[in-house]
Amino acid sequence: MKQSIGIGASMVMLPLVGFPSRRDNYSRSFSGLWENMVAANDEFIQDLMDRGEVANRHGGRSNGYNFAKLAAGYACKDSYFYKNPLLIDLLDKTTDNLIKTQRPDGTINAGNLESPPDTAFIMEPVCAGVVILSQIEDVALSPLMEKIKVFVEKVGRALVVGGIHTPNHRWVLCHALARINQLYPDPSYVRRIDEWLSEGIFIDEDGHYPERSMNYSDVENNAFITMGRLLNRPELLEAPRKSLTMTYYYMEPNGDLITTDSRRQDQYSHRSIVGQYLHYRFLAIHDQDGTFAHIVSMIEGFPGFDKVIVNEALFYFMENEMLIKDLPEPTALPTTFEKVFKTSSLARIRREDTTVTIFGGVDWPLIIASGRSVSPNFFSYRKGNAVLKHMRMSAGFFSMGYFRSQGLRKEGNSYILHQKLEAPYYQPLPEELRNKEGDYNLTPSIDGRFWSKMSFDQRPVSNVKTLDTEISITEDKGKVTLGFEVNGLEGVEVTIEFCFDEAGTLLGTIPASIGDDNYFLPTGSGSFECGGDTIHFGPGAKLHERIVRLEGEQYSVHFGTLRTKGKHVYLTGITPFVHTLTFG
Numbered sequence: 001m002k003q004s005i006g007i008g009a010s011m012v013m014l015p016l017v018g019f020p021s022r023r024d025n026y027s028r029s030f031s032g033l034w035e036n037m038v039a040a041n042d043e044f045i046q047d048l049m050d051r052g053e054v055a056n057r058h059g060g061r062s063n064g065y066n067f068a069k070l071a072a073g074y075a076c077k078d079s080y081f082y083k084n085p086l087l088i089d090l091l092d093k094t095t096d097n098l099i100k101t102q103r104p105d106g107t108i109n110a111g112n113l114e115s116p117p118d119t120a121f122i123m124e125p126v127c128a129g130v131v132i133l134s135q136i137e138d139v140a141l142s143p144l145m146e147k148i149k150v151f152v153e154k155v156g157r158a159l160v161v162g163g164i165h166t167p168n169h170r171w172v173l174c175h176a177l178a179r180i181n182q183l184y185p186d187p188s189y190v191r192r193i194d195e196w197l198s199e200g201i202f203i204d205e206d207g208h209y210p211e212r213s214m215n216y217s218d219v220e221n222n223a224f225i226t227m228g229r230l231l232n233r234p235e236l237l238e239a240p241r242k243s244l245t246m247t248y249y250y251m252e253p254n255g256d257l258i259t260t261d262s263r264r265q266d267q268y269s270h271r272s273i274v275g276q277y278l279h280y281r282f283l284a285i286h287d288q289d290g291t292f293a294h295i296v297s298m299i300e301g302f303p304g305f306d307k308v309i310v311n312e313a314l315f316y317f318m319e320n321e322m323l324i325k326d327l328p329e330p331t332a333l334p335t336t337f338e339k340v341f342k343t344s345s346l347a348r349i350r351r352e353d354t355t356v357t358i359f360g361g362v363d364w365p366l367i368i369a370s371g372r373s374v375s376p377n378f379f380s381y382r383k384g385n386a387v388l389k390h391m392r393m394s395a396g397f398f399s400m401g402y403f404r405s406q407g408l409r410k411e412g413n414s415y416i417l418h419q420k421l422e423a424p425y426y427q428p429l430p431e432e433l434r435n436k437e438g439d440y441n442l443t444p445s446i447d448g449r450f451w452s453k454m455s456f457d458q459r460p461v462s463n464v465k466t467l468d469t470e471i472s473i474t475e476d477k478g479k480v481t482l483g484f485e486v487n488g489l490e491g492v493e494v495t496i497e498f499c500f501d502e503a504g505t506l507l508g509t510i511p512a513s514i515g516d517d518n519y520f521l522p523t524g525s526g527s528f529e530c531g532g533d534t535i536h537f538g539p540g541a542k543l544h545e546r547i548v549r550l551e552g553e554q555y556s557v558h559f560g561t562l563r564t565k566g567k568h569v570y571l572t573g574i575t576p577f578v579h580t581l582t583f584g
């Protein structure tokens with residue numbers, strides 16, 4: 001029956017909510033946002049008309065977002081392009097582009113090859129666009145709607161059987177299937193969603209999903225909120241509530257998010273809470289949650305809000321009427337706190353505009369791979385606009401690389417980071433394990449630095465050298481004291497590395513002779529100034545000039561580096577090494 005009567009009947013269950021106009025009675029704050037989003041969407045469409053393509057932030061998923069933005073412009077009463085027939089032609093061409101990229105199995109090459117998850121990501125804007133167009137009565141859209149239906153249902157068949165790579169991919173597929181099911185209901189879509197959901201949704205006591213990633217928590221929160229509302233399963237909103245509550249405490253005063261404890265690629269990259277705006281807004285309204293409403297208001301003033309929300313999000317508000325409703329009264333949130341996230345051994349301290357991050361939650365044994373936490377950034381400090389992006393420490397101890405703490409513990413008012421390294425020398429194999437051909441197993445050295453056909457795991461060891469490092473970190477009203485103690489093998493070169501933000505000015509330091517943006521603090525105190533704020537740090541030390549190849553052999557053997565952009569300041573010493581630093 002569905003095939004014989006066409007798309008019109010298959011869409012009959014979609015709510016005809018209509019789209020707001022400036023003439024509608026919405027709160028002043030939302031009316032301003034609405035007008036700005038409509039204007040930005042119109043500008044995008046005009047650029048698309050003028051140039052035939054628009055460079056945007058969606059890469060291989062651009063056709064999906066182009067479809068949604070064109071649909072929003074065509075259906076919005078306040079848009080300059082409202083019901084403009086030229087947009088039907090553009091929508092048709094965009095649909096053709098999507099069909100051209102579709103593989104025989106229904107997937108799209110938009111990242112990984114013939115990837116169900118990457119295809120699922122595209123379906124969010126595509127399906128939102130179809131929902132928007134379905135809520136207006138216009139026979140001129142009929143051929144387009146038939147064409148896009150064929151594309152969407154072919155994707156649906158692919159996702160019902162398609163597989164995944166990473167934890168969040170499960171929920172990306174489910175998210176897409178829920179959206180497709182909203183348009184063209186099919187029990188197989190829901191059965192597949194339930195199959196994935198039966199594996200269980202992992203979120204730890206602190207609020208982390210398995211990947212501990214601010215990038216992918218956005219993806220997962222989006223998926224669970226969408227499934228919750230489209231499948232009428234309010235229990236699926238519990239995980240996003242917990243995740244978003246935690247996220248506030250990972251937020252810097254300007255909206256930047258701490259990513260140090262991530263298990264994915266964002267552990268070294270920038271991420272802003274602006275990307276989670278729609279999730280906070282939905283739950284603030286749905287739950288009448290004043291704390292989330294406060295966060296929504298804060299995000300609207302953060303850098304990047306125009307780019308991420310104003311320029312991109314009109315279609316989300318048009319396809320999800322919850323986002324258009326008034327926010328509840330905001331509830332005050334703490335701007336002074338000290339919290340420890342036990343599951344990732346990360347501590348966050350905030351004193352208004354001064355913040356401290358302490359990290360000791362690397363995944364052991366240390367294996368350099370996506371999906372494991374390996375960041376050596378054990379400390380960061382922010383004082384208004386002045387930012388110490390990270391602190392690291394390395395030792396010239398058998399090329400074992402950066403210090404990475406084996407956990408985080410609290411002693412009195414101090415946080416303690418600790419690592420003990422051992423590097424043995426190897427004895428001959430026991431006589432019964434030797435062979436005349438010298439053919440032994442390819443195994444890793446006990447310290448994990450390298451592999452050889454030496455059957456290391458079966459050899460006695462001797463001359464075991466150790467390096468024992470402890471760092472104590474104590475905060476008092478925004479001032480931080482760090483105590484370093486490195487013992488064990490004597491005469492080992494120790495290098496403490498500060499990486500300050502690219503913007504700003506260093507005072508009290510001297511340029512290093514190696515590389516760009518490298519400095520020493522030989523004695524006394526230094527300072528870093530940016531935007532009217534200043535971080536004072538010191539005292540300095542300079543007993544050697546070892547400031548390269550700090551990552552260790554696991555990286556250098558493949559010419560890898562963990563160097564980040566910024567102004568790098570180095571303090572150097574020799575074991576036994578004891579030093580105290582202050583930041584304020």
